[in-house]
Amino acid sequence: DGNLYIKGFGNSTFKTEDIDTLISILVENGIKQINGDIIADDSYFDNLYTRDDWIIDENANVKLPPVSALVINKNQFVISLYSTGKVGSKLKYAIKPECSFINVNIDANVTEYRSRPRITSTFNNNEINVKVTGGLRKRRTPVGYVVNIDNPPLYFSLLLKEKLLNNGIKVLGNSEIGKTPSPSNDLASVGIDLDSLIALINKNSNNYLAECLFKSVGAFYSGEEGNSFYATQAVLTTFSDEYIIDDETAVVDGSGISRFNTITTGSIVRLLQKIYNDRIYYEDFYRSLAISGIDGTLKDRDINNFIKGNFHGKTGTLNGVTALAGYLTGRDNHLYIISSIMQFKSRGSSYHKNIEDKILLELTK
Structure with missing residues (x-):
């Protein structure tokens, strides 16, 4: 009886397969019908989903999907376009994950020469309307395009309801957005431990996961909701108390892609030194970093054989900026903390x- 609530706590790695896991648990528990609504609870974070909503005059050259507490597939779906037909014929398409509430209007054709489709979407009345215009050159394989979801909790609720129905669980109510009442009975959960999440962020510089974690820090720090203000206060207060950062340090996001972030190499070195001296967290943090010549963002760096595998670090790249920081094992087997930030115009x-x-090479001589 009653409603079924799904509440998100900032798990940015949640995927369609995780919904299937939750539903299988419901089936195993003998649940065959939901007499109320399917209610998506996104209240752990604020509802400012895009960076432009919380960073004034951002104008970032890196666009991210909506950041929310309730996430599914990074709040994106994929439309694959097929141009295998005759030149001049309409493109065909497929949506992943499949769902009935996404309507696609194809006004794009197979072309003989190189061309690019234009894809727009609107979310109204519990439906997503996608329009594809332009064209795509004839080819044997489909081309996939990601589409950001304007209303993550509503999309989640609609998708969950459809999957429940497809798995034989009747739903008498609607798909809604709301807050989970207290107390409530927990039926199932899916999560990720912090060590694994940090590794996903650091190894490949995953900006989206970093932004979601940033707001999670804000929620934990404030005891209220996750937002950029509380997250910023948490970072600055903690690092100031530890004498890590300078007075000029500014933090406005979790990924570091904002031009309004300011920090010195000295602050980064002090932070890495602080982590090194923390025997509880250091090993997990060290393993989370990209390894020179081995994996992550350092896999393809042009380095000599000695440095390969001996530098664990984090990269940072913007237009006109490149940064590198981490731990280097020297020929003397000593560990060196490295931090470099370069700005350039040419x-x-x-x-x-x-x-x-x-x-790095010079430091190992």
Whole structure:
């Protein structure tokens, strides 16, 4: 009896397969019918989903999907376009994950020459309307395009209801957005431990996961909701109390892609030193970093054989900026903390990343 609530706590790795896991648990518990509504609870974070909503005059050159407490597939769906037909014929499409509430209007054709489709979407009255215009050159394989979801909790509720119905669980109510009452009976949960999440963020510089974690920090710090203000206060207060950051340090996001972030290499070195001295967290943090010549964002760096595997670090790249920080094991088997930030107007990031690699090489001599 009653409603079925699904509450998100910032698990940015939640996927369609995790919904299937939750539903299988409901089936195993003998639940065959929901007499009320399917209610998505996104209240652990604020409802400012895009960076432009909380960073004034952001104008970032890196666009991210909506950041929310209740996440599914990074709050995106994929439309695959097929141009295998005759030139001039309509493109065909497929949506992943499949769902009945996404309507697609194809006004795009197979073309003989190189062309690019334009995809727009609107979310109204519990339906997502996608329009595809332009064209796509004839080819044998489909091309996938990601579409951001404007209303993550409503999309989640609609998708969950449809999957419940497909698995034989009747739903008498509607898909809604709301808050989970207290007390309530917990039926199932899916999560990720912090160590695993940090590794996903650091190894490949995953900006979206970092932004979701940033708001989670704000929620934990404030005891209220996760937002950029509380997250910023948590970071600055903690690092100031530990004498890690300078007075000029500014933090406005979790990924570091905002131009309004300011920090010095000295602050980064002090932070890495603080982590190194923390025997509880250091090993997990060290393993989360990309390894030179082995994996992550450092896998393809042009380095010599000695540095390969001996530098664990984090990269950072923006237009006109490249950064590198981490731990280098020298030939003397001592561990060195490295931090470098370069700004440039010419020669590009590859040239300056090569300088970073040469610095590592010099430090190992």
